[in-house]
Amino acid sequence: MKVKYALKLFSILIIFTPALSALSSAAIVARMEKAAAVPGCRMLYRQVIKRASGSRSVFKIESFTMNGNEKQLLRYLHPAKVKGTAFLILNSGDDIWAYFSATGRVRRIARHARRQKMMGSDFTYEDMSMTAFKEKYKAELLGEDKVFAKACYKLKLIPKERSSYAKLIVWTDKKLFVPLLVNYYAAGEKTAYKQFMQGKIKVINSYPVARMVIMKNLEDNSQTIMQVLQVEMKPNINEDMFVPSYLKR
C-alpha cells in the first residue's frame, strides 16, 4: 500500500516538476523589466541606416536614460544636418517631445504619429517603449527555444492598447532576461514584417547591456543598426534633464 502511494506521489512530482521549474510568463516579463531597469545611464551610439536601395546614413547619438527606458533623452550629435535634434521620451513612450534644431521649436508628438519612422530609421517612436512589457502587453509563454546559440524563453506579447502591431513574439535570454529577438506582426499576418535583435551583451554594474541592436524591416529590406560606442552608468543621474525645456540646450 505504501509503495502504491509512494509511486503515485513520485508520478505526480514527475508531472509537475517541469511546471514548477519553468517560470510563468508574468515572472519572465517581470525579470525582463528588472534586467532593463538601469537606474541611470549615458550612452553614445553610432546608428547606421541601410536602405533597400543600398544607400546608407550614419548618425551619432547621445542618450541618457533613467529607470530603464522610463525616461529617455536622445540627442543627435552628427551629422551636421541633424545636429541638435533631440527627443524626450517619458512614461515609457507614452509622452514624446521632439526638438528640431532647424526650426528651434519643441513639439509634442501625438499618439497617432508614433507609428512614424524615427528620423528615417526602421525604429518607430512606438518601438522606443519596448521595455514596459507588463504595462503595455499581455504575455503568454509559448515555450523554450534557442536563438543565437542561447537558451531562450519564447513569449507572445499582445498589445493592451492600440498599436501598429497585432502581436510580438519575443525570445528572451534565460539567464540574463534580455530580449534577443523580437518579431513584429501586423494584424492578420502570419509572417513577421519587422525583426529586432540584440547582441554583444556585456554585464556592466550587474545590468546586461546590448552593445549592438538591429531593427530589420523584412518587407522593405532595410535595416537600422545601433552600435554602442560608450557606456557610462550614472546611478545618480540628474532627473531635471528629463523635461522638454532641456531639449533646446
Next chain:
Amino acid sequence: MRFKFLLLSVLIFFSIPAAAETNRDAVSSNELPAGDPFGEAEAIISSSSNAEDTIGEKADTVSSDILSGYLESRALLLHSAPKQEWLFQNANKLKLKLDKSFNRINFHSEINFSYYAGHTRLCLLEYLPQKQVKALSNLFGTNFSADVYNYNYNNRITVFRAYGVITLPRVSFFIGRQPVTCGTGYVWNPVDPVNKKDMLDPDYELPPLDALRVMLPLPAVKGELNCAYGFRNNFKDGEFLAFIRAHAWLDWHLVYAYYNYHKTDFLTGLTTSGKRSLIGAAFAGQAGEVGIHGEAAYHTGIKKKATAYFSWLAGFDYTFTFQNRIMAEFYRNDSGSKNSQQYTLQSWLSYINMEQGCLGKNYLYLSSTQILFDITELSLSALINLSDSSYCLMPQYKIMALDQLDILLRCMIMDGSKGSEFAAVNESGELRINFYF
C-alpha cells in the same frame, strides 16, 4: 496499473520539452534570422563609418563637431503679374555654427554670410494691386520711387545667434542673441509677439532676440517659467516676455508680453512706435488618435494709443499608417480686413514690411505630406485667405538621400480676384540646395 500510471507520467515529463521543440519546429523560416546578423551588421558599420569611433572612447569626451554649418543656395524664379515678366534671384547663405559645452555652461553661436545675385532690388509697388499704385501716383505724381518703397538685398554678415546658457540647480540663464519661441501653431503663433513667421515658409529659421532670459523649473506642472527681457536703446524701451510652458496632461502655454510695435505712415514716411501688451494661452494635445492644437491672444494698446484686438488659431494633424501626414490650421486675426475692398495702401505696405501680421481676417492652411522611400518627401500645401478668397498652392518635393545634402524643389501657384492678397504674384518657383558640413 501503477506501472501504466508511472509510464504515463514519464511520457508527460518528456513530452513538455518535446512540445517546446515541436513548437520551434513549427516556427516558419521567417521567424528566426538567417546567418549571422551581428557579423553582417559589423561589416555594414565598418564600411559606413569613420575608423576613429571605437568602442571604449573616454566617456567624458563626446566627439561632437564643435564647428558645423551649411551652405544654402536658393534659385528663385518669380513672375511679376503687374510687369508681366519673370525675375530671377540667387540667394545664398553660408552659416557657421560654433557650439561649445563646459560643465554647466553651454555656448551657441551662428554667423550668417548672405550674398545675392540677379534681381536684388525689389520695388514693393510692383507687387501691389494697380488700384493702390494709382492712388499713390494720384498723390505724388509718377515719381514715387522713394527708398521707403524699395527693398535691397545687400550682401551682409550677421551674427544670427550668440548666447550662453548657465544651468544652475534651480534656475537657468540664457544671455545674448537667442531664439525665444512660444506657441503651438505651425503657420501662425498668435501668442508669440517676437517671431514673425513667413506664412509661405513656416519652417524657415526665425530671427533671434537680444535678451536676458531666466528659466525656472515648475515641477508641479511639469514645466517651467520663462522671463525674457529684450534689450533696446534704453531700459524702458525694452520688451518683456513671460511664459509658462507646462506639460501636465497636455502641453499648454500661458503668455504675457509687453512689446514694441512700429507703424510707418507710408505716405509721409514717418514712423511711430508704441507699446502693446499681450495675454495669451496655447495648448497641444490629442483627441483620440488626432493631434489637436490651439492658441488665443488678446493684444491691447498701452495708454489706449493702439486698438485692442483678438487673434486665435485652431488646428489638427493626423498620420496614416502609410506615412502620410495631414494637417489643417484655421487662423483668425481681428486686426485684418474683412475683404479685399478694405485693403488700403497703408495696410498693404505695413504687411509687406511685417509691421502687420496679415492682410485678411481669416486664413486656412491645409497640407498633406507623404514620405516616399524614406529619403524623399512629397507635400502639397494650400494657404487660403478666406477673407478675399485668394489662395496659394505649394507643391514641394524634398530629397534627403545624402547626409550632407538636402534638395528642395517647390513652386507657388497663386490666384485670386483683382486686388486680393495672392493675385499680385502669379507663380514662383524655387530650387533650394543645402550642403551640410
